[in-house]
Each structure stands twice: as C-alpha cells, then as structure tokens.
Amino acid sequence: MKILVINAGSSSLKYQLIDMDGEVVLAKGICERIGEDGGNIVYKTGNGKVIKKERFFFSHTEAFEELVNLLTTGDAAVVSDIKEISAVGHRVVQGAEKFSQSVIIDQKVLDAIIEVSPLAPLHNPAAVAGIKACMEVFPKETPMVAVFDTAFHQTMPEKAYIFGIPYEYYEKYHIRRYGFHGTSHRYISAKVAENIGRPIEELKIVTCHLGNGSSIAAVDHGKSIDTSMGFTPLDGIMMGTRSGGIDPSIIIYLEEKEGLSYKEINNILNKKSGFIGVSGYSSDSRDIVDASLRGEYRSKLACDIVRYQVKKYVGAYAAAMGGIDVLAFAGGIGENSLHMRSDVCKNMEFLGIKIDEEANIKYDRTEHDISAPDARVRTWIIATNEELLIARDAKDLISK
Ligand code: ADP
Numbered sequence: 001m002k003i004l005v006i007n008a009g010s011s012s013l014k015y016q017l018i019d020m021d022g023e024v025v026l027a028k029g030i031c032e033r034i035g036e037d038g039g040n041i042v043y044k045t046g047n048g049k050v051i052k053k054e055r056f057f058f059s060h061t062e063a064f065e066e067l068v069n070l071l072t073t074g075d076a077a078v079v080s081d082i083k084e085i086s087a088v089g090h091r092v093v094q095g096a097e098k099f100s101q102s103v104i105i106d107q108k109v110l111d112a113i114i115e116v117s118p119l120a121p122l123h124n125p126a127a128v129a130g131i132k133a134c135m136e137v138f139p140k141e142t143p144m145v146a147v148f149d150t151a152f153h154q155t156m157p158e159k160a161y162i163f164g165i166p167y168e169y170y171e172k173y174h175i176r177r178y179g180f181h182g183t184s185h186r187y188i189s190a191k192v193a194e195n196i197g198r199p200i201e202e203l204k205i206v207t208c209h210l211g212n213g214s215s216i217a218a219v220d221h222g223k224s225i226d227t228s229m230g231f232t233p234l235d236g237i238m239m240g241t242r243s244g245g246i247d248p249s250i251i252i253y254l255e256e257k258e259g260l261s262y263k264e265i266n267n268i269l270n271k272k273s274g275f276i277g278v279s280g281y282s283s284d285s286r287d288i289v290d291a292s293l294r295g296e297y298r299s300k301l302a303c304d305i306v307r308y309q310v311k312k313y314v315g316a317y318a319a320a321m322g323g324i325d326v327l328a329f330a331g332g333i334g335e336n337s338l339h340m341r342s343d344v345c346k347n348m349e350f351l352g353i354k355i356d357e358e359a360n361i362k363y364d365r366t367e368h369d370i371s372a373p374d375a376r377v378r379t380w381i382i383a384t385n386e387e388l389l390i391a392r393d394a395k396d397l398i399s400k
Contacts, residue, residue, distance in 0.1 A: 002026065002084055003391040007091040008130025010122065011035055013063045017071060017078060017085070018391040026078040027071060028387075031063040041066055049076040060133035068137055087143045088134055089394035091183070091386070092127040093233075094120035095148030096174060102151065102393035105131060105144040113146065119174060120232070145394040152182030155223040160320075163231070177235070179217070179227035183386040184209045184330065189219040192328045192380045195367070204321040206314050209384060210340065211331035212240040212283070216310065218317035226320050228313055234269060237309040238302075240283035243273035244309065278302040285333045285340075307343040314344065318351050324377055327353055330384040338364045345379060352376030 001021065007014040016028040024046060031041040039057040044050050051070060057063045068082055079085065090105070096116040103109055110131065117124040131144060138144075161177040162170060169175045188207040193200035200222040207217045215236050217227040228236030230245070238244040251265050260268070268277075276283040279302040281291055291299035318324035328334075329341050338360050345355045354375040363370055363381060371379045 001086045001395060002079060003394045004085050004088045005091070005387045005390045005394075006088060006130055006134060007387075008060060008126050008133075010126040010129075013060060013067070013130060015067060016387045016391075018388065020391060020395050023388060023391075027076075031057065031067065033057075034060055034063050041070070043067075043070045043076065045076050045078055051076055060129050061136050064133050064137040083139060083142075085138070085142060087145055087394040087398045088138060089145045089147055089390040090127060090131050090134070091149070091390060092146045093123035093149045093180065094178065095146070095150045095154075096178065097154070099146070099148045099151050100154035102145055102147040102390075102397060104397050105146050109146060116174075119178070143394070143398050145390075145397050147183055147390040147393050149180045149182050150178045152186040153177075153179030153217070153224045153227050156225055156227070160226040175231055177227070177230045179215070179224065180229045180233045181209045181213070181215045181217075181227075182224065183389050184384045185215070185217040185219065185224060185227070187386060187389045188328050188330045188382045188384050189217075189222070191367075191382050191384075192326050192378075193222075195369070195380060195382075196326065196378050203325045204318075204323050205326040205328060206317045206324055207328045207330065208310060208314070208334050208344075209331045210310070210329065210333035210337075213242065214239045214306075214331065214333070216313040216317065218320050220321045226317060237313065238278070238306050239274045240285070241271050241274050241276050243269045243277065275302050275306070278305060285337060289337060289339055303339065303343075307340055310340070310344045311348070314348070314353070315351065324351060324353070327377055327379045328382045329380070330382045335381055335383060336365050341370065341379075341381070353379060355379050 003018050003020055005016045011034045013031040017026045019026050027043060027045045029042040029044050033039040034057045040054045042052050071077060071079055072082055092113055094116055096119055098112045098116060113124055114128055185207045189205045190200060193203055205219040207219055209215050213233055215227055215229040218225050234242050235245050254260055254265055275288050279288050279299040281299055282288055288299045288302050292303045314327060333340055341360055345353050352375060354372040355370045356372045359370040367381055367383045369378060369380050
C-alpha cells in the first residue's frame with residue numbers, strides 16, 4: 001500500500017510517498033513559491049534520482065498536477081498510475097478541541113478545520129487549500145486523511161491547558177493551551193518505548209522536539225499531560241526566531257516605549273526573537289553554536305538560555321509526572337547538537353538523568369541510547385518521523 005503525505009504551507013507543498021510494505025520512502029520533495037515568481041519543485045526518489053523544475057505554479061492545484069506528473073511519468077516515476085496511491089495524509093496544524101485523533105476527511109471535517117482556522121490563521125487555511133487542491137487532482141475515491149499537530153495533546157488535563165486569565169475567554173474564544181508538534185511527540189515517545197523494549201503504558205517520558213520550532217512534552221503512560229507550546233506555537237522555550245514564553249507585560253511596555261503596533265510586536269516575537277534576537281547573528285543553531293565556540297558573547301548567551309530553558313522544562317515535567325523514566329531528544333537540534341544534550345543533562349543526577357559523554361559524541365546524529373550505564377533514566381537520541389506517523393494513521397484509518 002502506498003500513501004502520499006502532504007504538508008501544505010501557504011506557498012509551499014512538502015510531500016513524501018511512502019510504500020507501507022517495509023515503510024520505504026519512494027519519493028519526496030518540496031514545491032515552493034506557489035503563486036509567486038521563482039516557483040520550483042524538487043523531486044527526489046528513494047533510489048537517488050533528483051529532478052528540479054522551475055516554473056510558475058498558479059495554485060496548489062497546479063503544484064499537485066506537476067507532482068502527479070513526476071510520480072507517474074518519465075524516468076523517475078515511482079508509480080504507473082495515480083490509482084496506486086491508496087490514500088493521502090494531510091498534516092493540519094490546528095484541530096482545536098474538535099479533533100483528538102486523525103480522521104478521514106469528509107465535508108464535515110473540512111468545515112470543522114475551516115471553523116477553527118481563526119486559531120491558526122497562517123496554517124489552517126494553507127492546509128485547507130492543500131486538501132482541496134489534492135481532491136481536485138486525485139480520483140474521487142482516493143481517501144484523504146487529516147492528522148493534527150494538536151491532537152496528541154488533547155489528553156492534557158484542564159489544569160495544564162487553562163490559562164490564568166478570565167475563564168470567559170476560554171468559553172468565548174477557545175483561548176487555552178493546545179500544544180503543537182503532537183505528531184512528533186507521539187512518534188518520539190512510542191519509538192523510544194519500543195527501543196527500550198518496554199510498554200509505553202509503564203513509562204514517564206519527557207520528549208524534546210528541538211528544531212527551528214521547538215517544544216517539550218510530558219508523556220505519562222502514553223498520554224501527553226503537558227507541553228510547552230501554548231495557544232500558538234510561540235509559547236514555551238526560545239526558538240530560532242520565536243521568543244518562547246515571555247512576561248506578557250513586555251508587549252504593553254514595548255507598545256508604549258517604541259510606539260509599536262500589535263502587528264509589529266507580533267512580527268518581532270515570531271520573526272525577530274529567539275536565537276536571532278538574542279545573538280543578533282543567526283537563527284540557525286549551527287551558526288550560533290559555532291560562534292559561541294569562537295567565544296562570541298551573545299551567541300554563547302543564546303545557547304546558554306535555550307539549554308537552561310530545556311533543562312527547566314525537563315525538571316518541571318518530571319515533577320508533573322511524579323518521576324521520569326526516559327528522556328528523548330529529537331528534531332534538527334535534538335538529534336544533531338551534542339552540546340545541547342550535554343548541557344541539558346549536566347547536574348541532573350538527582351533526577352536519575354546522567355549521560356555517557358563519550359556516547360553522546362559517538363552517537364551524535366544517530367538514534368541511540370546515550371545514558372551512562374548506571375543512570376536510572378534512559379536518555380535517547382530519536383530520529384523523529386512525522387511523515388511516517390501520518391502515513392501509518394492514514395493506513396490504519398482506511399484499513400478499518
Ligand atoms: P524544523 O523545525 O524546521 O523542522 P529542524 O528540525 O530541521 O527544523 O531543525 C532545524 C535546526 O536544527 C536548525 O537550527 C539547525 O541549525 C539545527 N541543526 C541541524 N544540524 C545541526 C548541527 N549539526 N548542530 C546543531 N544544530 C543543527
């Protein structure tokens with residue numbers, strides 16, 4: 001069975017075609033600058049063929065037409081007919097309280113995704129555009145599945161998701177912690193439990209998804225009970241360009257001092273903060289780590305801040321769960337930054353966390369146990385794979 005996984009942005013389309021027999025990636029790539037000058041599509045097959053085409057894509061529909069063309073015709077085709085694709089799984093950022101698991105998309109589901117769009121104005125409309133375009137290009141009978149970033153965190157208790165503001169704003173506007181990266185946290189926690197050979201229902205796991213966007217989750221007996229991102233993906237720890245959680249009064253103070261509009265402040269908090277804001281140098285953690293190792297003060301400070309924040313979340317979530325059995329690092333930074341893992345795990349023996357520094361270096365970028373042999377808590381590097389989980393959900397739903 002072959003499943004196509006789609007992650008649609010407002011002007012982009014990331015895709016992966018996965019053969020579920022053996023879970024092998026047949027083709028993957030990205031179409032960028034849809035509706036803009038400089039449109040292009042990159043297509044890579046599992047056996048190493050690469051095609052890059054530059055052309056104007058008027059809409060997501062045209063992008064899908066080109067993708068189907070690449071998948072089914074020419075030297076690099078991986079299927080002979082579009083009908084070989086059994087289902088399409090779509091990543092949807094915000095499912096709010098309407099979706100606690102993945103679903104097959106029908107008109108009611110599509111309407112519900114549109115209804116919660118005000119909660120994710122940049123993301124959900126793009127996903128809807130992707131779904132609709134895909135429906136136009138694929139045969140009517142190809143099932144479409146929606147997999148939500150927020151769904152895994154719907155198990156959080158009220159005390160974790162209600163903010164300390166008048167309750168009526170939750171009732172009127174659905175303002176609450178939703179949490180994001182849920183598909184990744186679900187994948188990481190299941191994978192690490194599988195790797196250590198214990199049922200997830202027995203474990204207290206802290207999952208750290210650290211990339212351009214970063215979030216941490218407390219996964220207690222397989223269920224997310226708290227996570228660092230909040231109403232939007234701006235909350236939690238400092239990220240590449242996002243501030244993470246700050247004292248909300250800063251917004252009002254900045255508005256007064258600098259005469260900034262809320263739109264401008266929103267832009268600063270989402271695009272000009274985090275690594276780039278503190279270091280004044282780069283939003284990419286590789287650059288920041290390099291500069292910090294060269295002794296550049298503000299880059300070192302940016303590294304120190306984010307590692308300190310991750311450490312605090314690990315401690316907080318261990319407290320929330322009444323213990324911790326497993327700590328997992330994933331995402332571009334979690335998997336590739338040995339300094340991050342080393343600093344977060346320093347002086348954490350009191351919690352049972354202790355890594356083997358040599359293993360941390362040796363297994364950098366590899367899915368592996370990096371715990372010290374005598375550590376009570378197992379610390380792992382996990383290669384997250386949201387696309388695979390989306391494909392698995394689609395497969396499970398259409399096989400029911
Ligand atoms: P996204 O959230 O966009 O999916 P990724 O998970 O790909 O992001 O993570 C991107 C981040 O991972 C960037 O900050 C990048 O610098 C970082 N990263 C990738 N490789 C390394 C490395 N070798 N050392 C430190 N950071 C790295």
